[in-house]
């Protein structure tokens with residue numbers, strides 16, 4: 001199975017729209033992973049029918065047994081995340097701030113502190129008309145996004161069977177979730193936009209992706225809004241030996257497609273034409289149809 005992730009240096013570049021377009025253009029048996037677990041949007045485009053739901057337990061959280069607490073204050077003093085506070089005559093743990101390091105359990109003289117499991121989100125495996133989709137929802141403030149991305153990918157790998165292409169919608173940025181997404185991929189499609197910050201973010205994400213030995217492709221979304229910056233992006237990619245496979249023009253039909261929750265490739269418009277041409281270049285580079 002070939003695996004490609006659509007990623008970007010920052011949010012708002014049109015990454016999910018492009019992933020949705022690839023889903024309609026790629027032929028064969030497909031499987032999808034929504035690795036943008038902080039803002040899972042593929043389900044909005046695919047309208048999946050959920051087959052299984054599993055609880056996701058990320059990091060543990062500290063808990064204080066008030067009956068055993070002698071209010072020495074050690075836990076508050078040693079918690080470097082400011083997760084323990086003294087209010088209303090007692091010490092308590094703020095679960096949103098707790099990073100699960102367990103230091104408070106080491107410094108408590110009466111074993112009043114302990115670590116407990118907490119449900120930090122849910123992992124879904126769903127059926128869509130384009131193929132199975134693994135996706136997830138993280139509770140706000142739960143952290144451990146990278147770990148959840150790895151769990152989503154694990155579900156896909158366990159259940160993909162002999163499907164021949166995995167398309168993943170990756171997270172924006174260059175943190176743990178991106179690293180968890182890119183690990184084990186054959187290729188990444190980096191979606192950027194023609195702005196100075198877009199070029200800066202592109203350089204950062206290329207630097208990270210280079211560490212994983214994946215094929216790198218670039219798509220410039222709305223390239224005609226700032227053609228001089230788009231030319232600088234092309235120059236940079238040429239210097240780096242990275243193919244610019246997509247030059248997608250600004251096209252109001254894309255907004256209409258988002259409103260109607262349809263892939264833009266269902267419309268006859270310049271953006272859809274550019275996406276078709278882009279997929280042909282990627283498919284050929286991946287040795288597909």
Ligand code: SF4
Nearest residue numbers: 079098099101102104
């Ligand atoms: S587990 Fe770590 S972060 Fe959480 S309350 Fe204890 S010391 Fe603080």
Ligand code: SF4
Nearest residue numbers: 069070072073075108
């Ligand atoms: S270290 Fe233990 S005994 Fe001391 S305040 Fe914290 S929970 Fe209470």
